[in-house]
Amino acid sequence: MINIPKKVRDRLVKQVPRFQKILANAKNRDVHESDTVTIVVDMLSHVFGFDKYTEITSEQAIKGTFCDLAVKIDGNTKYLIEVKAIGLDLKENHLRQAVNYGANEGIPWVVLTNGMEWQIHRIQFERPVSSTLVTTINFEDISHRNSDHLGQIFLLCRQGIKKQVIEEFHERSQIVNRFTIAALTQTDSVLTVLRRELRRLSSGLKVEKEEIQELLMNGVLKRDVSQGEDAEQAAKLVKKAASKQIRKKKRTVTRKPVLSNSE
Secondary structure: OOOOOHHHHHHHHHHHHHHHHHHHHHHHHOOOHHHHHHHHHHHHHHOOOOOOOOOEEOOOEEOOEEOOEEEEEOOEEEEEEEEOOOOOOOOHHHHHHHHHHHHHHOOOEEEEEOOOEEEEEEEEOOOOOEEEEEEEEEOOOOOOOOHHHHHHHHOOOHHHHHOOHHHHHHHHHHHOOHHHHHHHOOOHHHHHHHHHHHHHHOOOOOOOHHHHHHHHHHHHOOHHHHOOHHHHHHHHHHHHHHHHHHHHHHHOOOOOOOOOOOO
């Protein structure tokens, strides 16, 4: 659970319900993009805690074009925001434009929003440039009494950004997920434990780790967590951690005690 300062929590408890009504009304009226931007700016100020006049700008020029909004703290841009009309569904081509903005400027965090839905994306500065969806906040479903819901909003709050909560959240989400858990179940150490526990169930039972792994892959784990790009990335992460541990053990030299002449 994310620790939210009391002052920020009190603000969220007050402002979230207020803006839920504003957003619902705007959605019913199907307001245009420019009006949605106005609402988003107000949310950044009243909900997320940024100074409306010094920390929120629409003048972020990137290679001759402008992104809709940029949020700054102490003059440094913390994340870019691409805003679409509240009645529009957020699509991949909308994200692609926002990611290009961030990649050109060297800003890793991009938010795509229509006011109601807020998608937080982390850019990978590779070739080709890609991005990862870290989390989605839907203000229509937010409960101001739910600490986990408020914790999601805090990721984009001024105080949360200063404390780098969003970086910690992203790092944790990269490790604690179904793909990593699936990859860990297929490691030699886990297979060894499973083999031992199975043999405890029946004296003299003959079962090999390869058989257990095959059962995991073909009968226990869902295909989407054991195959595909995300599964491959998780497997690489687990393998890298195991290799690092092996190298650490090799560097540890056990020194024999030196015996004195008297001994």
